[in-house]
Amino acid sequence: MKEPGAPCPFLYGAKGGELHGWLEITGKCNLECTYCYTDSKLEVEEELSTEEVKTIIDALKELKALTLTFSGGEPCLKQDLPELIEYASQHIETKLVTNGTVLTNQIIDALTASKTQVQLSIDSVNPRSYEKSRGRPFLSRVLKTIDNLLENDIELVLAVTLTEHTMDSVFDVLHFAIEKGIANVHMGSLIPEGRGKADRLLSGCFLKKLYEFQKENFEVISIDIIEDLLFPIILEEKKDVYCNAMMGKTLEIGFDGTVYICGGMRELKSMNLGNIRKDPLESIYERAIRENKMVYLPVDKLETCKECQYKYICAGGCRARAYHYSKGNLLAEEPNCKFLKNIIRVMLEDYKKGELDAYATLLRFFLEETGIRRKKIF
Numbered sequence: 001m002k003e004p005g006a007p008c009p010f011l012y013g014a015k016g017g018e019l020h021g022w023l024e025i026t027g028k029c030n031l032e033c034t035y036c037y038t039d040s041k042l043e044v045e046e047e048l049s050t051e052e053v054k055t056i057i058d059a060l061k062e063l064k065a066l067t068l069t070f071s072g073g074e075p076c077l078k079q080d081l082p083e084l085i086e087y088a089s090q091h092i093e094t095k096l097v098t099n100g101t102v103l104t105n106q107i108i109d110a111l112t113a114s115k116t117q118v119q120l121s122i123d124s125v126n127p128r129s130y131e132k133s134r135g136r137p138f139l140s141r142v143l144k145t146i147d148n149l150l151e152n153d154i155e156l157v158l159a160v161t162l163t164e165h166t167m168d169s170v171f172d173v174l175h176f177a178i179e180k181g182i183a184n185v186h187m188g189s190l191i192p193e194g195r196g197k198a199d200r201l202l203s204g205c206f207l208k209k210l211y212e213f214q215k216e217n218f219e220v221i222s223i224d225i226i227e228d229l230l231f232p233i234i235l236e237e238k239k240d241v242y243c244n245a246m247m248g249k250t251l252e253i254g255f256d257g258t259v260y261i262c263g264g265m266r267e268l269k270s271m272n273l274g275n276i277r278k279d280p281l282e283s284i285y286e287r288a289i290r291e292n293k294m295v296y297l298p299v300d301k302l303e304t305c306k307e308c309q310y311k312y313i314c315a316g317g318c319r320a321r322a323y324h325y326s327k328g329n330l331l332a333e334e335p336n337c338k339f340l341k342n343i344i345r346v347m348l349e350d351y352k353k354g355e356l357d358a359y360a361t362l363l364r365f366f367l368e369e370t371g372i373r374r375k376k377i378f
Helices: 050-062 081-089 105-114 127-134 139-151 167-180 204-216 224-234 281-290 319-325 337-352 357-370
Strands: 020-024 067-071 093-098 117-121 156-162 184-189 250-253 258-260 272-275
Touching: 020 050, 050 081, 050 281, 067 081, 081 093, 081 105, 105 139, 117 139, 127 139, 139 156, 156 167, 167 184, 167 204, 184 224, 204 224, 204 337, 224 337, 224 357, 250 281, 258 281, 272 281
Parallel strands: 020 067, 020 250, 067 093, 093 117, 117 156, 156 184
Antiparallel strands: 250 258, 258 272
């Protein structure tokens, strides 16, 4: 891997506009997930104070950020989380990423009042598998939290990080989601950083099974790793940039105040914009725009993707994963590329044969009626 701090030779100046904030309000975590890319622990130093967090929220408001996601660590370990949710939600759409083990009644009340969306990580509904992946026997707590959130009509997304320990539990989680009436499931591929190590990649067989499950249950569930590929096909739209971070539309603030473009590549100097303890967030962002430091990295700039007929469907894949698996090349091939190509080929064939017509009708109807896609993107 390149020496940490080495500049990236291919950064293209994004010019601002739509902005999303991602705020690690604590580095503390009560679990020991085998794959944690931030290497969160129960004790950390120099965490942002409540007043510093409020200052960041004020800055995001001034920058007209559309969303603010509270994360960690485990954000629910932050004593003043209910106050911060209430404060932020007056001005910005708020979201919370949590492991679901320590949500108090106060937190749930704040989530309910603010209509905050919650992404809850679960990985498995089997106690033994859950503990193996997440390091603690807390599944019963999580299941109780899920019921409490649903009883309070809080919009809920379940999240599974795909590793060698969790991939075999995925379909049990999906059946659980359908049983509970939870329509959205996020599946994230492992980023080999922190405690996350190079792991079992997705397989063509796994993706095919996941796609078939989505096809059969499209009316009741949305699996983002599949629908992210289906949307450009069904809606016949061009997707040329993989994520908000690679469009210069994300500011991720670490628990120590460091501002990143992408937290998944935080050791890369080009992804580090400054620290709010030295400069106001507004100044950091405005300087990044002025000096062309905000990333704009479309798939056409990736040499490995230039000639690919599917490049406007997958948009080149996750750059953080490519960077880490290639030992330092931001422009490298997505590690799961060959499997993604295979499943895209199957999807296109199904679309041409009319096997996705009912699915396409549903997605188009939802888009026309609401102006948004049916899934919530974290």
